[in-house]
Amino acid sequence: xxxxxxxxxxxxxxxxxxxxxxxxxxxxxxxxxxxxxxxxxxxxxxxxxxxxxxxxxxxxxxxxxxxxxxxxxxxxxxxxxxxxxxxxxxxxxxxxxxxxxxxxxx
Amino acid sequence: xxxxxxxxxxxxxxxxxxxxxxxxxxxxxxxxxxxxxxxxxxxxxxxxxxxxxxxxxxxxxxxxxxxxxxxxxxxxxxxxxxxxxxxxxxxxxxxxxxxxxxxxxxxxxxxxxxxxxxxxxxxxxxxxxxxxxxxxxxxxxxxxxxxxxxx
Numbered sequence: 001x002x003x004x005x006x007x008x009x010x011x012x013x014x015x016x017x018x019x020x021x022x023x024x025x026x027x028x029x030x031x032x033x034x035x036x037x038x039x040x041x042x043x044x045x046x047x048x049x050x051x052x053x054x055x056x057x058x059x060x061x062x063x064x065x066x067x068x069x070x071x072x073x074x075x076x077x078x079x080x081x082x083x084x085x086x087x088x089x090x091x092x093x094x095x096x097x098x099x100x101x102x103x104x105x106x
Numbered sequence: 107x108x109x110x111x112x113x114x115x116x117x118x119x120x121x122x123x124x125x126x127x128x129x130x131x132x133x134x135x136x137x138x139x140x141x142x143x144x145x146x147x148x149x150x151x152x153x154x155x156x157x158x159x160x161x162x163x164x165x166x167x168x169x170x171x172x173x174x175x176x177x178x179x180x181x182x183x184x185x186x187x188x189x190x191x192x193x194x195x196x197x198x199x200x201x202x203x204x205x206x207x208x209x210x211x212x213x214x215x216x217x218x219x220x221x222x223x224x225x226x227x228x229x230x231x232x233x234x235x236x237x238x239x240x241x242x243x244x245x246x247x248x249x250x251x252x253x254x255x256x257x
Contacts, residue, residue: 053163054159054160054163055137057159057162058137058138058139058156058159059137061137061139061152061155061156061159062137062138062139062142062152064139064155065139065140065142065143065148065151065152066142068143068148068151069142069143069144069145069148072144074145074147074148074203074206075147075148075150075151075199075203076203077200077203077204079151080147080150080151080154080196080199080200080203081200083151083154083155083158083196084154084192084193084196086154086155086158087154087157087158087161087189087192087193087196089158090158090159090161090162090165091161091185091189093162093165094161094164094165094168094182094185095182095185097165097168097169098168098178098179098181098182100169101168101169101173101175101178102175102178102179105175
């Protein structure tokens with residue numbers, strides 16, 4: 001999906017080069033349309049990036065759990081501690097980011 | 107503009123927690139790690155890691171300047187409920203792993219010792235099962251929040 005979006009963005013950039021060839025009375029309107037499409041593509045890219053990022057994380061966790069289940073392997077105490085460390089670290093980063101956002105809003 | 111899209115991703119991840127093995131969104135397949143687990147400890151492990159991944163995504167939303175402060179606060183409120191549930195889950199699963207090790211170690215011991223270990227393991231398993239269920243509730247609450255945002 002990201003590849004397609006990047007290609008469309010490149011196509012849009014190429015089209016914008018031809019803007020000076022558009023009749024002057026329509027040029028502003030054409031520029032607005034290209035700008036709107038570019039914003040939509042950027043937003044789509046944000047969806048794809050976030051989706052891909054989280055999907056990759058969840059897929060990695062699933063693969064690990066599947067391997068555990070297939071091998072009939074129990075989770076070790078160290079693996080559990082690492083998982084909880086990840087939760088605590090993520091929670092601390094989240095709360096710090098929230099504090100920053102709150103401070104920025106004051 | 108980026109904020110509701112990230113919220114959508116977060117909502118999808120949360121919606122997957124109790125549900126299907128995976129979900130196809132466009133060309134991206136969102137996996138549900140919890141459904142791959144076969145045992146209680148694997149389930150808890152998958153849930154903890156998946157929750158961490160979701161919180162990491164929520165952090166990106168909170169750092170997004172385009173996101174409204176009200177929504178960030180709502181996420182914060184949900185996280186403050188869900189993280190203690192994850193901590194309780196971690197305590198329960200650690201106890202379960204310990205009780206299971208004790209039971210395995212007691213396999214060659216006397217009958218009373220084996221029975222004590224079996225009882226302790228049963229109790230630990232029940233508590234872990236309850237902790238897994240309890241951790242799902244705050245996650246569902248966050249899911250509802252995200253869905254409301256999308257609507």
